[in-house]
Amino acid sequence: MAFEFKFPDVGEGIVEGLLVKWRVKEGDTISEDQVLAEVETDKAIVEVPSPKAGKVVKLHAKENETIKVGQVMVTIE
Amino acid sequence: MTQRSLIQAITDGLRVAMERDDRVMVLGEDVGKLGGVFRTTQGLQQKFGKERAVDTPLAEAGIVGTAIGLAMYGMKPVAEIQFMGFDFLAHNQIMAHAARMRNRTRGRWTVPMVVRMPCGGGIHAPELHSDSFEATYAHIAGLKIVMPSTPYDAKGMLLSAIDDPDPVIYLEHKRIYRAVKGEVPEGYYTVPLGKGEIARPGTDLTIVTWGYLRHLAVQVADALSGQGINAEVVDIRTICPLDEALILESVAKTGRLVILHEAPRNCGLGAEISAIVSEEAIFALKAPIVRVTGYDVTMPLPKGENLYLPNEKRLMAAIQKVMEY
């Protein structure tokens, strides 16, 4: 079943972040807790790990794009 | 004009004040090198040096107590308490000293300092990081208390607070720190303390509120206009001294009053506002006053905070109640 991973609130009151770098690409098989992307918020650059193992079906944002908290980042199958 | 978040507006206000007057200094926990845990003082230490953007030892009474002395000597300290839940440690200094110095010295000395503190819930912060205790200060004579809710007001009121001859408690609602952006002029300007603002004009009822809830109230009021209800939102901006005239004027026009605040209900500012309106304008009222507030419980941990915080639904119900009376 497809799982949509949404950009979580990674800090107190953070509303958005800049997607600095994808660390996976579509088609990759990933393990749980594997880093998906680096995101820069007003407070820090954070690595966002995957909550699930599976296959990356779709990346929903481009590098250097701003993503909002709650926006779908990755679809994992 | 530049679009800025509340945080950026505050940083800009501090920068402008420090440029204008070299007696202005900021002090507090982590305000220097880190630029504050919310980055509100970011860049100030780089620009003005370690002596004017000061990382203090971890001690709230120490921060405020020394700020009192600094202010009495002629400096203009802007102290930061990292979260409002830790202001208790500074209460003696704020309430027994800062608030009373003018009176105790028969006007010879005053304490023109600003104490900034982030307050409010809704950002999933840990225990004691989400409280709204503004009413505790309103009970103490000699303190001014403000809570701006737009970036424009945040900067303008901060500059007023720094200029003010009396101690000002400057409250920053964390939920709108980054979530609200708005136009902020460059350079120096002020927004007066003690003056509220009509955030949204209306004719059918008055919602009196402040802080984050101003934005919720406007949003709800806008949504209601489709149903033929035209609500006026009054953002008091200053908790003390309260702009009573503005509230009374609005109630005289609409005849209905909902008071909306996040702080607990018991002896909250809503009670004071309600009493003022009852005393001064009871015959203007077409319906009993309704308060929508936090509950009289310990501020819940993040997973329970939505059970505590006033929300759209509760506000709607209150509006319905005053409209249908």
Next chain:
Amino acid sequence: MIINEHDPRAGKIYQVVDEHAKVRAGAVLPSDDLLKQFYRDMMRVRAIDDKAFKLQRQGRMHTFPQITGHEAIQIAAAYAMQEEDWLAPSYREEALVHLRGVPYSQILLFWLGNEKGSAYPKDVNVLPFSIPIASHMLHAVGIGWGAKMCGEKIAVVTTFGDGATSEGEFHEAMNFAGVFKAPVVFLCTNNQWAISVCRKDQSASKTLAEKAFGYGFDGICVDGLDVVAMHQVMQEACDKARNGGGPTMIEAVTYRLCDHTTADDASIYQDVDERKAWEQKDGVRRLRKLLEKRGLWSASDDEALEKEVQTFIDQTIRELEASPEVTPDEIFSTTFADMPPRLKKQLEDVKAS
């Protein structure tokens, strides 16, 4: 006595096992079994800490403080304490609180912001994590004072950071403990940082432990990455407290090898080289080296431990994530012993909305 032979004012830091796992000549080590147990616990708490960090980055945990660099201190303290001893902890004490009998899932539930996380098992004498820095230290003194009045021989351990020593309540607690000779062990984890403020900007005194002498009792600096030294000193201080010897302050010297909390970014203020140098001294790695040197650890131990750790993590996360949502009753029911009518009305209001 180790404590009064290592005066921090003379620049002494007590150490048994150095960073190369070399044991000081003549030192008596804990039993092989206990050493191995220390290591297993360290690996377990480090792993769950790391997992919780990832949960936070996935949006499955709220702000919480990691303990990297604190493991040896917390584990030594836990094993030096006896069942009837009390603990008044700071917030960065997950491992210690856990080893005193609180399930890890419950600790994480608290940091996730679920009130259920605060309902500790009734038979553990552990106070809640103290969020307001240093304020809980006074409670420890009061508890110890009460125990003394009742003629009960217990030790009360209270933990706090280097930053905490700047708060007025730290000094009040130390002074009361000295005056009333309360059976308290003041365990200060000096991890060199209070969020972004470094140790030397926190206090002009050379060590933190030396502050104890101003209150009329002994203080000692201990290598906080040396679990053996920490265990010995904690045992001695707890024994002293239980036997009427009054308070002791222990400054456990370490380094915060993580962000302050998940809401922080230590790279803004920590120096990379300084941090790397401290990583070399890491307490977990050091104990591992010691075990290997003494022939106490083999590849099959690793395998067994890996399994143990994985089971622990899986079970903890399962319990954590299976916990029901917070109910309105939970928000209201522990305000007073009896709910006043006003609160009952408000509770009805929440349930209706």
